[in-house]
Amino acid sequence: MKRRFYFYNRGVNKTWYVAILNPETGERLPARSTGTSDREKAEYLANKWYYEGVPEEKTADPRSVKELCSVDKILSDLKTVTLQNSDVHRFLRYFKDEGFINYVP
Numbered sequence: 001m002k003r004r005f006y007f008y009n010r011g012v013n014k015t016w017y018v019a020i021l022n023p024e025t026g027e028r029l030p031a032r033s034t035g036t037s038d039r040e041k042a043e044y045l046a047n048k049w050y051y052e053g054v055p056e057e058k059t060a061d062p063r064s065v066k067e068l069c070s071v072d073k074i075l076s077d078l079k080t081v082t083l084q085n086s087d088v089h090r091f092l093r094y095f096k097d098e099g100f101i102n103y104v105p
Helices: 039-052 065-078 085-097
Strands: 005-010 015-020
Touching: 005 039, 015 039
Parallel strands: none
Antiparallel strands: 005 015
């Protein structure tokens, strides 16, 4: 069976963090705190997140692993291209149109 995530703990309370692996590339997605120092609870949450979606910090709506992988891919791809000012402006207009920002210079 393929590995789906990695665990590590940190901090004074030894809170467990989980880094879910992209099923297509095997690369780690950004780690998320499980909010628990109990390894069994952390493993339960990691499996739940993997199959049902990872909760977003500011909303109650979980995001699927596939969606998180897509966002991670976009960010990785951005690192491989040279952006022009006009490209950045197009991104900003998109974010404004979608309601993420209020102003585009």
